[in-house]
Amino acid sequence: MIIQLSDIMSGKDKMKHIEAPIELNQFKLDGMEYEFVKKNPVAFCFTVTGEKRMLVEGKTSLSLLIPCGRCLDDVEIPFDIEISKDLDFNNTDADRIKELDELNYIDGYNLDVDLLIFDEILVHFPLQVLCSEDCKGICKVCGTNLNKESCSCDQSVGDPRMSAIQDIFKNFKEV
Ligand SMILES: [Zn+2]
Ligand SMILES: [Zn+2]
Structure with a gap:
């Protein structure tokens, strides 16, 4: 889902809540595909904090099936995701622009929910999964x-x- 931030910034409300479904079907990483067991919509709160500035907060929980590193049995791994991003679209600060360019989930004034969630899962992806300590x-x-x-x-x-x-x-x- 694409959320148009320009609409929110030009709206009369300084704060907007949006529930956005996660449309990713699998989490794909290094040639592996991990299936979702649970995928709650992201509860977003957008707050306009200034001229072309916005605080993006979001919360969701999901879980993926990841094979145990020893026996390869699928293990359900929960992810509790909390997002807090301060976005600045002003042209005056070159560093800010560079920062925004590096965010793959922002394209112009559009926020790509799936790419944002992908990044968050990636950051929290476990180095090793075991079905139990004594597998x-x-x-x-x-x-x-x-x-x-x-x-x-x-x-x-x-x-x-x-x-x-x-x-x-x-x-x-x-x-
Ligand atoms: Zn044997
Ligand atoms: Zn195991």
Whole structure:
């Protein structure tokens, strides 16, 4: 959803509340796609603080399915997002203009809700997700989820059939 900030700034009210749905279907990062389990609309409050100046506050909660770094089972990770951005559209201050240009969710006077939320998820994205602190992971030899079953493999030898899963592990460690 695109919110036209110019409309709010030229309106007679100094404050405006808008509920904006999140239209992102997945959160995509480094070739991975994470599904939303919960996606509440963003409760925005826009306050005109001066000539071409605006305080943007927003609040939402959502959750994503992110695979456990050891066993790859999906784990629901909640994100409580609180946004507070002071936007200045005045031309007089070159630094301010540069700052605005660097905000990918602002294009002219348009605010892209999905891009803003994407940035916020990115900032809060966990380095490592575990389904539980004592997750036993998966057997590197036969692929058994060791939380659910046990196997009698020799853990010291690798199996080329499992290299794909081991690669997934490596990718997660790099995130
Ligand atoms: Zn796990
Ligand atoms: Zn095994």
